Amino acid sequence: MALIRKNSAGADSFGHVWPEDGAVVEVDDAEQIAALMAIPDAGFSEVIRPAAKAPEDGDPKGDDGEISEVDPKDENVEAPPAKKTAARKTTAAKPE
Structure with missing residues (x-):
């Protein structure tokens, strides 16, 4: 099984449909994949x-390659480096 992208919306003679430009469709048949890729x-x-x-210790499922969100409150996540700011000059108060 492969994921096939088509630059412009359309369909093939095998019945696969790409509803919009750049859409991705799963194609199961290796011969169909080869035929589509051979079209200049x-x-x-x-x-x-x-x-x-591969699964890590304590993680029985492992990573399936999908993107997931990171909780910024998680202790194992490093904070991004702080931005440096210019020091401000302070003026002394005028005596009254």
């Missing part, structure tokens, strides 16, 4: 899935 200037390309990482 048709705008087909294969999308590479993110590699899954």
Whole structure:
């Protein structure tokens, strides 16, 4: 099974439909994939899935390669470096 992107919306003779420009469709048949990729200037390309990482200690499922949000309150997340700001000059109060 492969993810196939088509630059412009349309369909193929195998029944796959790309509803909008740049849409991605799963194609299961290797012969269909080869046939689509062999069409010159048709705008087909294969999308590479993110590699899954092996399970780590304490994580029985491992990483499935999907993007997830990071909780900034998590103790294991490093804070971004602080921005440096210019020092402000303070003026002494005038004696009255």
